[in-house]
Amino acid sequence: MSKVLLAMVLLWLCWGSSFPAMRVMVQALPPLTASGAVFLTAGIVLVAVRPRAVLRLSPRRIAVSAGVGVCLLGAQGAIAVAMRHVFAGTAALLVAAVPLWIVALRALTGDRPDRAGVLRLLAGFAGVAIVLGGGDQGWSAWVLVVVAASVVWAAGTLWAARSGASAAVQLPAGGVVLLVAGYVTGEVATGTGTASWLAFWHLVLVDALAGFALFTWLLRSAPLSLVSTYSYAVPVVAYLIGVLVLGEPFSPVVLVGAAVIVVAVAYAHADMKPLHDEIPLRRAWQEGRRVYVRCSRDTRFFRQLHRLGAKWDEGRSALWVGSGKKDQTVELVLAMLEARTVMNEGRWADIPYDATDIHDHAVFDLRAVHDEKTGRYAMRTDEHLAEIIRLVRAWHDGGKSPE
Incomplete structure (x- = not known):
């Protein structure tokens, strides 16, 4: 099995197990408080690993990112509350329709889909209706909470898309708000089950951190068309884990609705077209x-x-x-x-900050590439590298750079 395929399977399992794990967690732990702790812990780890992702943000972008985090993670907190009464598989299948809600919200803001897009949208929502009507829980109030939270989740995603929100701020901000909400509502634990605590740490380590790391690696290593399959593979994995591990009821009708949702979302991803023969689709x-x-x-x-x-x-x-x-x-x-x-070819040169003539010669005449993170210059040929090294040595010895 190739590394990419193995990473894809692991990603499906990491994120597919999140809804069953959440259902186990909230059986004993308070939903809002526990969810807030999961997101805050994951956010702190992310900031610790990538501190520059936050330090370089403007105050306005930090505020917007925090607002997006409250929207996105607030929706997930509502789903956590509902999952004391909703099967994990049902919740996962309903949340799978988030891409369809995004298309609907975009249409309301003027970005209308074409006729084929409208048909996919209607088919996807028909699948949502089948899932709602075909399961043992029916159109209960808690199931509708999951649907409403999915719409809010889609709105938060759309806001994030238009604002450039940072995930390093979203996670801790949303986590803090959920912790405060849990305190204000007077949440209390309903037990001290070991399973709930194991599920809590599963969500932190496997769902949030390992899943994020796998997803980031896949974006660099695999075609986007392959990576994007997670959005319609994960809900099916969650449904199967709910049935096989948690003993949730199996319903052929719900599977039909799930298939309709998955196909609608999959065809939405199939709209991606390459820009140029030399540009990978993942880029x-x-x-x-x-x-x-x-x-x-x-x-x-x-x-x-x-x-x-x-x-x-x-x-x-x-x-x-x-x-x-x-x-x-x-x-x-x-x-x-x-x-x-x-x-990537590795012909690196160090040019002193004050040697502006050498800098200009390297960039404008030799078309060197400046790496902003390290301050070094990547040269295109060995001859260019040797020339810049010679000029830098002459500069250090008190000589003059070329005009």
């Missing part, structure tokens, strides 16, 4: 009237795309621009890929 693609690009934040390419009017889509972990700017975007992405190739 950039076109979807409808939008062009999506994945690149690291706090880089020159991110800023260049932002100047084109690009906005952040949290659900896709990518920047997007309108298809009218496709040619400019393709040019930037090709330049980004070329720069990464030069950097």
Whole structure:
């Protein structure tokens, strides 16, 4: 089994087990408090591993990210409360429709889907209705809480996409708000079951941290079309774990509804089209009237795309621009890929900060690539590297750089 396939299976298990684990956790632990503790713990670990992700944020972006976190994780807290009364498999299948709610909310804000998109949307919501009507729990109030939380989750995702919210702020902010909500509502534990505490740590270590690490690695190592399968594989895994491990009832009708939802979401992902023969689909693609690009934040390419009017889509972990700017975007992405190739070849040179003439010669004449994180310069050929090293030595010896 290849590393990518193994990572995909592990990701499905990590995130597919989250709903069953949540149902076990809330049987003894207070839902809001426990969920808040999970998110806060995961957020603290994320900030500790990537402190620069927070330190470089502006106050406005921190505030917006915190608001998005409250929206997204508040919805998950509501689902945790409902899961004392809702089967894990049912909740997972209903939450699987979040991408469809995002399309619906985008339509309300003017980004209307085409006719095929409308048909997929209607089919997906028909699947939601089948899941609601075909299970043993029916249209109960708690099931409707899960549906409402899914809509709020979709709204938070859409807000994150348009604001460039940071996950390093969302997790601790949402976790703190859920802890406060648990305190205000007077939540108390209903028992001291070992299983609930094991489920709690499973959500922290496996769902939040291991799942996030696997997802990040896959985004760098596999085609986006493959990685995106998690969005419709995870709910099926959750349903099966609920049936096989927790003993939840099996319903063929619910499986039919699940299949309809999964197919609708899968076809939505199938809309991704390549931008250019030399650009991997996992790096950039076109979807409808939008062009999506994945690149690291706090880089020159991110800023260049932002100047084109690009906005952040949290659900896709990518920047997007309108298809009218496709040619400019393709040019930037090709330049980004070329720069990464030069950097990976490892011909690095250190140029003193005050040696501005050498810097300009390297960048403008020799087309070196400047790594903003290390301050070093990646040279395109061995001859260029030898030339820059010679000039730097002459500069240190008191000589002059070329005009």
